[in-house]
Amino acid sequence: MITLNRRDWLAGAMGVSVAFAGRSALAQDADRNKLVVIIARGAMDGLSVTVPSGDPNYEALRGGLVVRGALPLDGDFGLHPAMPRLHALHEAGEARFAPAVAIPARLRSHFDAQDILENGGAALRQERDGWLNRALAITGTRGLAVGAQTPLILRGDVQTASWAPGGAPDDDGRLAALLMDLYADDPLLGPALTTGLQTEAMAQTALDGQRLGPRNVATLGRGVAGLMAGPEGADIVALTLDGYDTHARQGADEGQLANRLSIQDQVIDGLRLGLGEQWGRTAVVVATEFGRTVRANGTAGTDHGTASCLILAGGAVRPGGLLGDWPTLADNRLYEGRDLTPTLDVRSVFKGLLRDHLGLDQTDIERTVFPNSGEAAAVSGLV
Amino acid sequence: MARTTADRRPIIALTRLGMGARPDDLARVSDAGGWLRGQIRLGGAANPQVALPPTDDQIARLYAYRDQVAQARRADADSGRDPVREARRILIDATAAAFLARMRLACLTEAGFAERWALFWTNWFSVSATKFQAALVIPQYEAEAIRPRVFGRFSDLLVAAEAHPAMLLYLDQAQSVGPNSSVGQRREAGLNENLAREILELHTVGADAGYTQADVTEFARALTGWSISAPPDAPPALRRQAQAGSNGFVFRALVHEPGSRTVMGHSYRQDGHDQALAILNDLAAHPATARRAAHRIAAHFIADEPPTTAVAALEAAWIDSGGDLAVVATTLIGLPEVWTAPQAKLKSPYELIVSGYRAIGLAPTRIEHVQPILRQLGQPPYSPASPEGWPDEAAAWGSPDAVVTRMGWAQAFAEAVPVPLAPTDLAEAVLGGLLSERTRAAVSRAESRSEAVALLLMSPEFQRR
Secondary structure, three states: OOOHHHHHHHHHHHOOHHHHOOOOHHHHOOOOOEEEEEEEOOOOOHHHOEEOOOOOOHHHHHHHHOOOOOEEOOOOOEEOOOOHHHHHHHHOOOEEEEEEEEOOOOOOOHHHHHHHHHHOOOOOOOOOOOHHHHHHHHHOOOEEEEOOOOOHHHOOOOOOEEEOOOOOOOOOOHHHHHHHHHOOOOOOHHHHHHHHHHHHHHHHHHOOOOOOOOOOHHHHHHHHHHHHOOOOOOOEEEEEEOOOOOOOOOOOOOOHHHHHHHHHHHHHHHHHHHHHHHHHHEEEEEEEOOOEOOOOOOOOOOOEOOOEEEEEEOOOOOOOOOOOOOOOOOHHHOEOOOEOOOOEEHHHHHHHHHHHOOOOOHHHHHHHHOOOOOOOOOOOOOO | OOOOHHHHHHHHHHHHHOOOOOOOHHHHOOOHHHHHHOOOOOOOOOOOOOOOOOHHHHHHHHHHHHHHHHHHHHOOOOOOOOHHHHHHHHHHHHHHHHHHHHHHHHHHOOOHHHHHHHHHHHHHOOOOOOOHHHHOOHHHHHHHHHHHHOOOEHHHHHHHHHHOHHHHHHOOOOOOOOOOOHHHHHOOOOOOOHHHHHHHHHHOOOHHHOOOHHHHHHHHHHHOOEEEOOOOOOOHHHHOOEEEOHHHEEEEHHHOOOOOEEEOOEEEOOOOHHHHHHHHHHHHHOHHHHHHHHHHHHHHHOOOOOOHHHHHHHHHHHHHHOOEHHHHHHHHHHOHHHHHOOOOOEOOHHHHHHHHHHHOOOOOOOHHHHHHHHHHOOOOOOOOOOOOOOOOOHHHHOOHHHHHHHHHHHHHHHHHOOOOOOHHHHHHHHHHHHOOHHHHHHHHHOOOHHHHHHHHHHOHHHHEO
């Protein structure tokens, strides 16, 4: 429960300027577009999400991992049966899929690849902060990280909010006010406390006093949506879902991976339900650091691969077919003889969304947000 | 009030290098260097006081549990009782008790540096309870493989960590089968390269050391056979030709990929178990391992972006001593930067909670007192999200939500615990020369004892080290 005291105090004594300073004219627009980036951490097996049921080599190569009950998508593809809500969005023209996407560097280290996915560099150690943070510096809008830790993609010069389900301390703001005095010279603790209290107050309002347990996936999307609503709501959100590193007993229609995909399905649909009419101005993109081997390994799982799929959903999404080409699973088309070959650079999708959905200038995108990305042209017509 | 560097040595030893000061620590630790050197012992770091079933027994319990799951799935779901869940809880309870014991040791020990050093290496060789099978033997892993070796040779620590069932289960090595081994030729089974890759990337040379996918696959082939005891109902062939090692390790010749291997330009012609052992020893001695370890140690003890001079000194000590961790630890505590750098490191949640208990001279008595807050702050017991382990930089732990949660914890903790001294005396005792005038004033002006303690725990000089 939050008291009026703290909110009053926040709005008055402290103000919200620390968190959202430097807002540009762009952000004055009351109907700002919203972007949610979901990072599927651990290397999501794209071949089990956008299932290439029609590829002549699919069944032979995948063996026990073949997904039988895929829900029909465009052409020769199906969507994993654990994602019926996402499938309904697709039917309504609000979800599209890119079946063979990768980061620009060919790496099979989770941590290096996640760094590149999130810092927007073309190769290792080119960028230090997150590309979404650099985008925020230009749009002047509000960023929100969901989870106890802020992921790299949102770290950087611009202070962002963060929120993890689990409830807030009860207090009248006195201790926080005293601490702000102690934090006057601390570059991290002061701004973090200010922003954190403000977000918590918003979450309490959005959830109408209900407590949201940290494991309640069904309501996670709605909780996040609550923090995106209204004039003070977040515009750019990063959310991490983990557990995709399926080296053993991955499962097919059911099992370990299916469970993770079902969570993803519920979170996306929760966002839709929670955002209400704002869903129409929202794009949700799901990306992962790389895909997994085409063949199963010795333990009914898959090892680190190259291309995976990318999911784009939201009321702002323009209906259409698959994004990018299908490289096929023919023997001579596999990357290094073992992985799905990428046909689309993940930055092309991100750049398309920044330009056409968030209204960033092409020059800013090329110079600041995604330097060294000339080879990855922005995809048009996503929204 | 200016204080000299010499005044601060004991409090820096206790906080930056140790687990935090207890109210009587500063009086006890007048010679900081002597206190630290005395903890660098060949026998490693002390083990938590808790009775642990042997690793082999835990693995037998795991197999029994799997049978139970299978039976429960076959049986009709009748009464509201869930036998699988109950069995799981019993298994996990032992792990929770061991975690509490480890936390109590950290809160009560007089050898805080040895404890922090052991936690550093535990994190370097992370095994996570996010995988149920691994969770059952994590306490055994730390006690058997890691803690006794943290002041020995790195190569010994490396081999002990990779050969422990906890690691073999966590990174899927236990079931990896050489395709051309006698078992591999007869049934549908094959390689799993997870452990091989993470050894290269996280436990030794690092991802930028120039190895390729072919090196990973070759190393994975060499590692085939590194496994754990087979289930009681396994075919006799699988149990035959299995050599039992220490701590529940088993080498299975029948699944080992025959032939010589090439990893990072070196050829390995050894037979069986010795092949991967030889590779591990070469990786331990590789200069990239020394460089990476030196950087990680300096980043953990000094600053997220550590001074290059400190990294260079640690790297030289590592190389000159052939990876003798006692020499590296001794070099660390002699580095001028350790004693002069500002408090740049933000305590991890585990460090914060431990140092909070130390500040009032207590230790948690129930797992329920610490588990929820560790989870909320993003560091649930034994459960880093990936083999990379817990992050070590302030940006990871100082998110807005986390700082608010820290404040809520400090407030609730300060209200619940007895305070051994007058608040300003307590602040002096646990922060010594690090205590700022501003914090001292805030603590002395607080409207209640619990508010004073909450301010102390949340002060920048307590949150950082």
